[in-house]
Amino acid sequence: MSSHDSAVELPPGHFHHLEPEQAYHSAKFGMWLFLATEVLFFGGLFAAYAVFHWKYYDMFHTGAQQLNWKLGAVNTVVLLVSSFFMALGVDGAQHGNNKKVFRCLSVTLICGFLFMIIKGFEYSAKFSHGIYPSTNMFFGLYFSMTGLHGFHVVVGIGTILWLMMLAKKNRFSETYYTPVEVVGLYWHLVDLVWIYLFPLLYLVS
Amino acid sequence: MGHGGTGKRLGDGSLLTQDADEGLGHILPTQVYVKTLLTLLVLTVVTVAVSRVDLGALNAAVAIFVASVKALLVCMFFMHLKFEGKLIIAYAIYPIILLVLLIGGTLEDFRHRAEPLPMTGFQESLIQAPMKAHSNEAHSSHH
Numbered sequence: 001m002s003s004h005d006s007a008v009e010l011p012p013g014h015f016h017h018l019e020p021e022q023a024y025h026s027a028k029f030g031m032w033l034f035l036a037t038e039v040l041f042f043g044g045l046f047a048a049y050a051v052f053h054w055k056y057y058d059m060f061h062t063g064a065q066q067l068n069w070k071l072g073a074v075n076t077v078v079l080l081v082s083s084f085f086m087a088l089g090v091d092g093a094q095h096g097n098n099k100k101v102f103r104c105l106s107v108t109l110i111c112g113f114l115f116m117i118i119k120g121f122e123y124s125a126k127f128s129h130g131i132y133p134s135t136n137m138f139f140g141l142y143f144s145m146t147g148l149h150g151f152h153v154v155v156g157i158g159t160i161l162w163l164m165m166l167a168k169k170n171r172f173s174e175t176y177y178t179p180v181e182v183v184g185l186y187w188h189l190v191d192l193v194w195i196y197l198f199p200l201l202y203l204v205s
Numbered sequence: 206m207g208h209g210g211t212g213k214r215l216g217d218g219s220l221l222t223q224d225a226d227e228g229l230g231h232i233l234p235t236q237v238y239v240k241t242l243l244t245l246l247v248l249t250v251v252t253v254a255v256s257r258v259d260l261g262a263l264n265a266a267v268a269i270f271v272a273s274v275k276a277l278l279v280c281m282f283f284m285h286l287k288f289e290g291k292l293i294i295a296y297a298i299y300p301i302i303l304l305v306l307l308i309g310g311t312l313e314d315f316r317h318r319a320e321p322l323p324m325t326g327f328q329e330s331l332i333q334a335p336m337k338a339h340s341n342e343a344h345s346s347h348h
Contacts, residue, residue: 024229032293036300043304047311054312069253076249084242087283094232174229181230188284195275199268203256 024178031182035189038152042193045145049200052137063138064205066131068122072202075118076194082111083191089163090184093177101167101180105160108187112157119150142201149197152190159183231288241282248275 053060085107092100126132126139133143163183166172172180252271256264281287286297 021229028230029293029296032296036296039300040303040307043300043307046304047308050308050312051315054315069256073249073253077246080242080245080249083279083283084238087238087241088235090230091232091235091238094230177229185284188279191283192276192279195279196269196272199252199256199272203253203268204265205256 020175024176024181027178027182028185031185035185038189042145042148045141045148046196046200049141049145052141053204056137059136060138061205063136063142064202066126066129067142067202068125069202071118071122072198075115076198078111078115078118079191079194082108082115083188085111086184086187090177090180093167093172093180094174096172096174096177098167098170098172101172102164105164105167109157109160109164112153112160115153116150116157119146145197145201149190149193152193156183156187156190159186231285233282233285237282241278245275245278248278 085104089101089104089108092098092104123143131139133140160183163180166179248271252268252275255267255271258264260267280297286294289297
């Protein structure tokens with residue numbers, strides 16, 4: 001609350017910009033706004049998927065059969081578990097428990113790496129069979145959609161590492177845990193996208 | 206707008222979340238997260254199991270429906286959307302409306318096209334197009 005007593009000169013009516021609660025709600029709203037743009041960012045690819053699935057039905061059917069649905073299912077479970085521990089991490093932050101934040105986010109981080117490793121195995125298996133984004137429309141979309149999603153996972157891993165550093169320094173408290181909350185929202189969106197990608201890409205056969 | 210200043214809960218809610226609880230975010234019992242995860246895992250098994258049964262065109266519809274139930278659970282409980290104010294709920298719903306318009310509109314347009322989309326040979330399709338003057342011009346400029 002030291003900001004209230006500080007000598008910062010603000011025009012009348014602007015003191016609420018220093019309120020921690022106002023900052024928390026603004027940041028959270030900003031993240032939801034960003035997630036809306038993310039939904040539409042992926043939405044373009046989903047629209048392309050819908051059109052070309054309709055047009056090249058057989059190609060998508062045989063393409064999905066060439067994917068390893070078991071690895072896709074394992075990755076689904078990995079991401080769901082990672083989201084669960086992210087939610088627990090936010091809970092820890094809400095209670096000002098920095099140790100719990102660190103522990104839970106470590107599990108989320110490991111899940112994130114595991115997801116990327118499995119994805120790497122899938123990609124290299126495809127490449128070794130001579131399947132590339134240019135092979136056909138199905139694999140073009142497969143690599144674009146999972147690639148863009150994978151990029152989001154990598155960004156998520158980076159921000160989770162940042163949160164773990166802050167938790168190590170005991171930065172979070174019951175009245176300040178905004179970074180954990182907003183990164184949590186982002187990570188859950190990454191999970192949401194995969195919830196749709198898994199059946200659409202792996203199970204359409 | 207009196208803020209207590211000492212308690213754990215700060216203030217009386219802001220403009221952005223006037224419909225929500227006062228103070229910071231929403232603390233849920235851990236049990237809620239455990240139940241959400243278990244339901245999500247069961248629904249993942251359902252997704253795989255349903256895809257093994259041949260339902261024809263229904264397969265895709267069922268897959269999208271189950272995925273949407275899972276997405277709703279993640280939003281409601283992991284992302285605390287169930288406990289947010291009207292503004293955040295509105296901004297969570299509006300991209301979905303745009304997405305339905307985007308995908309629905311594109312599919313509807315595509316379904317009623319007489320000719321397939323020019324995937325390759327774009328140049329040829331341009332020349333065959335009814336706009337003869339334009340295509341002649343484009344053609345001659347290449348030579």
